[in-house]
Amino acid sequence: MAVHAHPDDESSKGAATMARYVAEGVDVLVCTLTGGERGSVLNPKMDRPEVVANIAEVRRLEMERAREILGxxxxxxxxxxxxxPESEEEELPEGCFALQPLEKAAAPLIAAVREFRPHVIITYDDDGGYPHPDHIMTNRVSVEAFEAAGDPDRYPGTGEPWQPLKLYYHMGFTKARFEALHEAMTERGIGSPYADWIARWEDRPQKWPVTTRVPCADYFEQRDNALLAHATQIDPDGWFFSCPRELQQEIWPTEDYHLARSLVDTDLPEGDLFAGIHCEELSRAE
Structure with missing residues (x-):
């Protein structure tokens, strides 16, 4: 189960991982907590009055196309x-996701966990990956769901208890990854958009170290196509596609995660989100 804040987040974070596991026969569910109704049109080619006026419906249709591409x-x-918000002083709109009480915000996700019964949940770290209030709230409800969905005394009326076994945070936007891509692009005479970004990166220890690298380079094209399906949010001529896919596949052929919770024994570093779970399920069957 991948838990995300808005349509398009699933395609920019962990999409190749999901596509790989789908190809291997794993059932994958994306839970999208909001409809992206307040998102801006970030692709200038889509910045048209009819799109802006119907942004919620357009983004739902984009999500459906991306879902089909990823399987x-x-x-x-x-x-x-x-x-x-454009500033710290700006108040969030009444009734929005980030202002919901935790129990109300987590209840639909816990119901989804109890119905879908995932072994693994992937989501954002406690900073949200970046400080969007919906991303931070997504972390909070994901952690709540992981810790509460298996408890029969919590969240009555949301289905039979189910305890996921592992919880991961996305670690796709790390300094090490962008430095490696920047160096490779520079060496090969390809203009890199990452220099200023790396220069501004705060020199501090990484809060959540990468524990798990999932090889999924064969699914980068599928990931990119899913991302392009979110046409209001992704400019095909923008920075996200500035590094050639073949170079990404060579230099950084994984999607990376931090193992935040585990109820099974596993050795770090990992190369599989299901490390330790296969043995756990076999022991249960016996």
């Missing part, structure tokens, strides 16, 4: 996008 299942959890 995953997908559910909206029904909350309203909080938007991204």
């Amino acid at each position: 995953v299942k997908q559910q909206f959890m029904g909350f309203i996008d909080s938007g991204l």
Whole structure:
């Protein structure tokens, strides 16, 4: 189960991982907590009045196309996008996802966990990956779901208890990854968009170290196609596609994660989100 804040997040974070596991026969469900109703049109080619006026419906259609490309299942959890404040003083809109009480915000996700019964959940770290209020709230409800879904005394009326075994945070936007891509692009005479970004990176220890690298380079094209399906959010001529796919496959052929919770024994570093789970399931069967 991949838990995300908005449509398009599933395609920019962990999409190749999901596509790989789908190809291997794993059932994958994307839970999208909001509809992205307050998102801006970030692709200038799509910045048209009819699109802006119907952004919620357009983004749902984009999500459906991306879902089909990745081969995953997908559910909206029904909350309203909080938007991204332009300053710390700006108040969030009444009724938005980020202002919901934790128990109310987590209940639909816990119901989804209890129905879908995932062994693994992937989501954002406690900073949200970046400080969007919906991303931070997504971390909170994901942790709550992991810790509460297996407890029969919590969240009554949301289905039979089910305990996931591992919880991961996305670690795709790391300094090490962008330095490696920047160096490779520079060496090969390809203009890199990452120099200024790396220069501004705060020189501090990584809060959540990478524990798990999932090889999935064969699915980068599928990932890119899913991302392009979110046409209002992704400019095909933008920075996201500035590094040639073949170079990414060579230099950084994995998607990376931090193992935040585990109820099974596993050796770090890992190369599989299901490390330790296969043995656990065999022991249960015996």
